[in-house]
Structures are given as C-alpha cells and as structure tokens.
Amino acid sequence: MRQHRCCGPKTGFGGKLDKCGSVNMNVRRVVSAVTVLVVLCAVEAVAQQPQNVPHIAYVYPAGVRRGETIQVVVGGQRFRENATLLVSGEGLSAEVVEYKRPLTQKEFNDLRMRAQMLQQQKKTPEVIAELLEIRKKLMTFNRDQNPALAESLIVEITAAPDAPLGRHEIRVLTPVGLSNPVAFEVGVLPEYVEHEGYDFRNPGKNMDQGAIEVETPVVINGQTLPGDKDRYRFSAKKGQKLVIVAEARKL
Known part of the structure; x- marks a missing residue:
C-alpha cells in the first residue's frame, strides 16, 4: 500500500499544490537547479581533494622501542x-618539531648570490656563521628530486612503557585533509638507526661504508637506495639458530 503525506497549500519555493503530492512546473525547475548545483559542488570537491591533501611516502625509522623517545622523519608531499x-592506538604521542621543504630554483640562486657577496666581506664570526648556514642549505638542493619525497616533517614520537606492541598507523593532518596511513611498529628490542645519509652527487661513496657492529637481538632500521650497500657484523656461536626477519615493502 502506497502512503501519501499532504504538505499543505503552498511549498517553500512559492509554487502552488494542485493536490496532495502534486507540485507545479516552477517548483520542479527550482528543485532540479538546486540538485544540479549540489552535485556539481560535490564533484568539484572530490576532484580537488586528492590534489591538495598530504601524502606520506615513508616514515624513518618505522618503529620505536617501548618506553623510549625517538626522532622520526616523515617524508612526502x-x-x-x-x-x-x-598515531593510532594508545600509549603513543607525537610532536612535530620541524617542517622542511625543498629550495626553489629562485631561492637557490638568491642564496648563492648572497654567499658570493659574503665572500667579499671581512670574515667576522657572524659572516662565517651565515656562510656555513647558506652552504648547508645549498647542499640540500637537488634539481632531480622526486616531488613525492621532497618535503619532510621531523617528529618526536614517545612510546609509553605499556604501549601496545605491534603495528600502529601514522597519518599527517593539515587544514586541507588527512593523509594516507603508514605503518609504525612498537617493539621491545633495542633499535639501531642508520644515520649515514645518501650522497646523490657521488653515488660511489655509498657503495661500501664498512661493516657496523651490532649486538643481537636487535632491530636494524636502514634505507637502501641505488648503489647503496649496508653491512652489519654480529657475534654468533657455532650451532646457534638465528631468526632474521626482513620487512621492506610491508612497511
């Protein structure tokens, strides 16, 4: 059985009802126009959102030991x-310490000109300090840098002594929106973090930095890029069974 609800003698748009449930053509046109406008606005918002929301490419290191505070680099755009x-779950807190973005070509050129001007001045402590700071910034400039990895957040993450073990999720929130989730793990083992960095100007330097001594059990955090090799040395006894778990794409 179909039920009808009588709306009264007039609509909110000024159109008259011929009888219950029947509106005139003017009202239909207004309703259609409003519907089209709402749909267009929704489509435009959906189309713009992926272009503006933050995106995380990596988190390094990708984990922390219970009861410790570490500094993490969140890279993306x-x-x-x-x-x-x-950070999802309980027992974890995070604070953004610094935001870093790549130099534009204009900023790079301006800094280089400023450095050339300072070279002509008397080498006072203030001038030397400014020169060192400029050179530090210029060394980070990379014309071929992947835009998806160009920006970074330096974050301090603290894990409470009773923080739940296992996988958590990290997201970046901006006024525009929420980023994709990236895995972040809480464990009980000591963690070693590789800090050597990658020399894009001379990839050959990254080939072999020598073996690094570590004590087991341990979680080793590292990043390997083209031309890069990481070597680790640890002690073991004859007949001892060792379990090595590698997580790469899973993170």
Whole structure:
C-alpha cells in the first residue's frame, strides 16, 4: 500500500499544490537547479581533494622501542608548517618539531648570490656563521628530486612503557585533509638507526661504508637506495639458530 503525506497549500519555493503530492512546473525547475548545483559542488570537491591533501611516502625509522623517545622523519608531499601527526592506538604521542621543504630554483640562486657577496666581506664570526648556514642549505638542493619525497616533517614520537606492541598507523593532518596511513611498529628490542645519509652527487661513496657492529637481538632500521650497500657484523656461536626477519615493502 502506497502512503501519501499532504504538505499543505503552498511549498517553500512559492509554487502552488494542485493536490496532495502534486507540485507545479516552477517548483520542479527550482528543485532540479538546486540538485544540479549540489552535485556539481560535490564533484568539484572530490576532484580537488586528492590534489591538495598530504601524502606520506615513508616514515624513518618505522618503529620505536617501548618506553623510549625517538626522532622520526616523515617524508612526502603537500605537508604544511601547521601540520600535525596522528598515531593510532594508545600509549603513543607525537610532536612535530620541524617542517622542511625543498629550495626553489629562485631561492637557490638568491642564496648563492648572497654567499658570493659574503665572500667579499671581512670574515667576522657572524659572516662565517651565515656562510656555513647558506652552504648547508645549498647542499640540500637537488634539481632531480622526486616531488613525492621532497618535503619532510621531523617528529618526536614517545612510546609509553605499556604501549601496545605491534603495528600502529601514522597519518599527517593539515587544514586541507588527512593523509594516507603508514605503518609504525612498537617493539621491545633495542633499535639501531642508520644515520649515514645518501650522497646523490657521488653515488660511489655509498657503495661500501664498512661493516657496523651490532649486538643481537636487535632491530636494524636502514634505507637502501641505488648503489647503496649496508653491512652489519654480529657475534654468533657455532650451532646457534638465528631468526632474521626482513620487512621492506610491508612497511
């Protein structure tokens, strides 16, 4: 059985009802126009959102030991100075310490000109300090840098002594939207973090940095790029059974 609800003698748009449930053509046109406008606005918002929301490419290191505080680099794009970091689960807290973005070509040229001017001045402590700071910034400039990895957030993450073990998720929140989730793990083993960095100007330097001594059990955090080799040395006894678990794409 179909039920009808009588709306009264007039609609909110000024159109008259011929009888219950029947509106005139003017009302239908207004309703259709409003519907089309709402749909267009929704489509435009959906189309714009993926282009502006932050995106995380990597988190390094990708884990922390219970009861410790570490500094983490979150790399990606479309971050902002007022970005915040969200960590799923209890027992974890995060604070953004610094936002870094790549130099533009103009900024690079301006800094280089400034450095040339300072070279002509008397080498006072202030001039030397400014020169060192400029050179530090110029060394980070890379014309061929992947835009998806160009920006970074330096974050301090603290894991409480009773923080739940296992996998958590990290997201970046900006006024524009929420980023994709990236895995972040809490464990009980000591963690070693590789800090050597990658020399894009001389990839050959990354080939072999020598073996690094570690004590087991341990979680080793590292990044390997083209031309890069990482070597680790640890002690073991004859007949001892060792379990080595590698997580790469899983992270």
